[in-house]
Amino acid sequence: MLRLQQDSHRRLNSLTGEWVLVSPHRTSRPWQGQTEAREEIAIPAYDPGCYLCPGNLRANGDRNPAYEDVFVFDNDYAALLPDTPREQTDEAGLIVAAGEPGRCRVVCFSPRHDLTLSRMPVASIEKVVALWRNEFMRLDADPLIGAVQIFENRGPMMGASNPHPHCQIWATHSEPNELMKESTRQRDHLGHRGSCLLCDYLALELEKGERIVCENDGFVALVPFWATWPFETMLLPRRHRGALDEFGADDIHALADILSGVTRAYDNLFSTPFPYSMGFHQRPSDGGAHPHWHFHGHFYPPLLRSATIRKFMVGFELLGSPQRDITAESAAERLRAAIKG
Amino acid sequence: MLRLQQDSHRRLNSLTGEWVLVSPHRTSRPWQGQTEAREEIAIPAYDPGCYLCPGNLRANGDRNPAYEDVFVFDNDYAALLPDTPREQTDEAGLIVAAGEPGRCRVVCFSPRHDLTLSRMPVASIEKVVALWRNEFMRLDADPLIGAVQIFENRGPMMGASNPHPHCQIWATHSEPNELMKESTRQRDHLGHRGSCLLCDYLALELEKGERIVCENDGFVALVPFWATWPFETMLLPRRHRGALDEFGADDIHALADILSGVTRAYDNLFSTPFPYSMGFHQRPSDGGAHPHWHFHGHFYPPLLRSATIRKFMVGFELLGSPQRDITAESAAERLRAAIKG
Ligand SMILES: O=P(O)(O)O[C@H]1O[C@H](CO)[C@@H](O)[C@H](O)[C@H]1O
Ligand SMILES: O=P(O)(O)O[C@H]1O[C@H](CO)[C@@H](O)[C@H](O)[C@H]1O
Numbered sequence: 268m269l270r271l272q273q274d275s276h277r278r279l280n281s282l283t284g285e286w287v288l289v290s291p292h293r294t295s296r297p298w299q300g301q302t303e304a305r306e307e308i309a310i311p312a313y314d315p316g317c318y319l320c321p322g323n324l325r326a327n328g329d330r331n332p333a334y335e336d337v338f339v340f341d342n343d344y345a346a347l348l349p350d351t352p353r354e355q356t357d358e359a360g361l362i363v364a365a366g367e368p369g370r371c372r373v374v375c376f377s378p379r380h381d382l383t384l385s386r387m388p389v390a391s392i393e394k395v396v397a398l399w400r401n402e403f404m405r406l407d408a409d410p411l412i413g414a415v416q417i418f419e420n421r422g423p424m425m426g427a428s429n430p431h432p433h434c435q436i437w438a439t440h441s442e443p444n445e446l447m448k449e450s451t452r453q454r455d456h457l458g459h460r461g462s463c464l465l466c467d468y469l470a471l472e473l474e475k476g477e478r479i480v481c482e483n484d485g486f487v488a489l490v491p492f493w494a495t496w497p498f499e500t501m502l503l504p505r506r507h508r509g510a511l512d513e514f515g516a517d518d519i520h521a522l523a524d525i526l527s528g529v530t531r532a533y534d535n536l537f538s539t540p541f542p543y544s545m546g547f548h549q550r551p552s553d554g555g556a557h558p559h560w561h562f563h564g565h566f567y568p569p570l571l572r573s574a575t576i577r578k579f580m581v582g583f584e585l586l587g588s589p590q591r592d593i594t595a596e597s598a599a600e601r602l603r604a605a606i607k608g
Numbered sequence: 609m610l611r612l613q614q615d616s617h618r619r620l621n622s623l624t625g626e627w628v629l630v631s632p633h634r635t636s637r638p639w640q641g642q643t644e645a646r647e648e649i650a651i652p653a654y655d656p657g658c659y660l661c662p663g664n665l666r667a668n669g670d671r672n673p674a675y676e677d678v679f680v681f682d683n684d685y686a687a688l689l690p691d692t693p694r695e696q697t698d699e700a701g702l703i704v705a706a707g708e709p710g711r712c713r714v715v716c717f718s719p720r721h722d723l724t725l726s727r728m729p730v731a732s733i734e735k736v737v738a739l740w741r742n743e744f745m746r747l748d749a750d751p752l753i754g755a756v757q758i759f760e761n762r763g764p765m766m767g768a769s770n771p772h773p774h775c776q777i778w779a780t781h782s783e784p785n786e787l788m789k790e791s792t793r794q795r796d797h798l799g800h801r802g803s804c805l806l807c808d809y810l811a812l813e814l815e816k817g818e819r820i821v822c823e824n825d826g827f828v829a830l831v832p833f834w835a836t837w838p839f840e841t842m843l844l845p846r847r848h849r850g851a852l853d854e855f856g857a858d859d860i861h862a863l864a865d866i867l868s869g870v871t872r873a874y875d876n877l878f879s880t881p882f883p884y885s886m887g888f889h890q891r892p893s894d895g896g897a898h899p900h901w902h903f904h905g906h907f908y909p910p911l912l913r914s915a916t917i918r919k920f921m922v923g924f925e926l927l928g929s930p931q932r933d934i935t936a937e938s939a940a941e942r943l944r945a946a947i948k949g
Binding site for chain 2: 268269271274275276277278279281285286288289290292293295296297298299300301326344345346347348351352354355356358359360361362363364365366367368369414416418419420423424425426427428429435437439441443444445446456464467468471492544546548565567579581582583585586587588589590
């Protein structure tokens with residue numbers, strides 16, 4: 268009899284078709300490896316050296332306006348540029364490359380250098396979500412753009428080089444790997460069953476309850492059955508939405524509220540500003556119809572046992588499959604407790 | 609006209625079918641984010657507190673023998689255990705899990721606590737390779753085992769919790785994600801063209817030369833066209849080999865020699881013990897014939913610009929596709945120079 272809370276097993280990621288190895292009995296393993304510095308440096312409300320603060324100079328010589336809520340501009344070190352030629356090269360199907368034009372944007376969440384999503388009022392987060400929606404719609408209408416990736420890297424551990432609360436938007440001509448996998452799986456599910464994969468999955472999870480972290484009228488945050496990062500979560504709208512352009516005021520409010528709830532639970536969990544990468548997956552912007560696509564958010568946080576002990580995705584994870592020790596169910600339980608904490 | 613050394617483009621990983629985004633113009637981006645501690649601590653030749661040193665006590669109460677070259681034992685904190693039930697659970701194809709039995713082994717490269725592959729004589733590395741071969745053959749014959757993953761995590765940055773030179777073997781019942789992708793692509797290539805994907809790729813790379821790092825009679829080390837980590841390399845046998853069981857004495861020597869060459873180049877590059885995860889991909893151990901499978905090694909090192917500045921695989925990389933700034937060609941050029949250095 269397989270016991271998911273004790274025996275080694277693998278779980279299928281329904282969204283990508285890939286597997287994660289779960290070794291619940293291994294949580295007792297002592298840790299003698301690298302620990303992370305605790306980030307206790309007091310952050311000022313305004314930093315004269317910060318290129319994101321209102322009124323300051325940026326790398327390209329522009330001066331930021333004295334913005335009062337959100338602010339968006341073109342990334343000064345954009346990984347993608349609109350005038351890149353779309354040419355392809357292909358030698359024997361083995362040396363294959365294609366020009367990748369695109370656009371990179373930076374979105375400041377607040378003029379306050381020291382504010383984070385977890386401490387912003389929901390009404391302020393609504394302004395961020397509304398701006399994401401506008402940016403998505405503008406890029407979605409751009410014939411150059413085939414996919415829009417909105418993401419935030421929070422904390423030095425996740426490669427953020429500036430504590431000023433902000434996210435990035437990388438809009439590519441082609442569909443990135445992860446989106447492609449999710450497109451295929453969702454298309455297949457709709458084709459074979461006549462229903463939306465994530466609508467079906469959400470219904471199943473709501474019935475079970477054990478992996479739910481928090482919910483409101485429009486959104487549910489849960490630890491997916493196939494989570495790879497220790498405290499990974501997924502944000503799912505209850506109503507079927509393909510992308511931000513379909514969001515009404517109630518959806519915007521619900522997403523802002525659930526973002527507030529999840530980020531506060533994270534900060535409470537280890538009493539530390541919780542590092543993570545997060546972002547939203549939505550239907551491609553290729554002009555086609557994507558009835559199978561269900562908008563959702565992913566949070567990928569690296570911490571495992573405390574503010575200073577992280578999960579390393581290394582050897583077996585890079586060469587084989589991701590591996591985790593604590594189960595999705597126990598992670599959800601601890602996050603639920605952290606909401607009250 | 610697309611210029612691969614200047615314009616943003618994506619490259620196809622022929623082995624997995626996934627893409628990597630390359631943004632060569634972005635190397636000028638200043639870095640204000642997290643830097644890593646330099647690991648300058650002097651390591652003793654013998655550490656009385658190390659559970660891998662000869663004669664010392666392990667977590668399970670066993671005492672290590674006074675071994676003189678290599679030493680292998682069952683991992684005391686094994687992620688995989690042989691007696692796990694192989695049962696499956698499946699709810700609507702959305703909550704899918706399967707018991708994953710397996711075996712985890714630990715291989716010490718040397719009794720010396722302070723020695724690394726890069727500083728071991730080739731004759732000593734040959735003993736390590738010969739032991740990998742024995743272990744592979746034993747596990748390959750075990751009906752429980754479907755795939756054998758040999759890997760080393762080197763350095764605290766890569767989650768290694770002990771500097772004693774060692775690697776791990778995780779032998780799983782099922783085929784891990786990465787192996788599965790490579791199986792599919794290699795099978796398709798042989799099916800469509802009648803030749804081996806990696807034999808064809810190696811021939812193309814040897815003709816071009818620009819991504820070759822070093823070579824000997826039996827092996828070639830190169831930066832693959834589709835490398836994701838800044839100084840990623842791949843080790844390819846010139847002769848078609850599916851797995852270690854087909855290795856003769858000359859293959860063992862050639863692999864030991866190329867491992868020595870590559871790890872020395874890495875250590876020279878930033879004058880630091882170079883962190884990495886590395887490991888070998890070989891045909892599955894499912895008892896079937898795998899003529900399409902070409903044995904190879906992967907090195908995934910995180911450092912980008914110096915001993916203290918690493919590449920972060922975060923936001924866009926986790927949610928979209930891996931991204932790199934320096935091209936594979938410039939990385940290969942620098943590694944070639946580091947061999948002489
Ligand atoms: O077993 P170790 O060396 O303690 O653990 C290390 O390698 C494992 C396999 O890649 C990873 O799962 C762990 O996160 C890492 O810390
Ligand atoms: O653009 P940033 O925030 O400086 O850079 C950060 O996010 C990027 C997108 O995920 C990554 O490629 C970089 O490695 C990371 O440091």
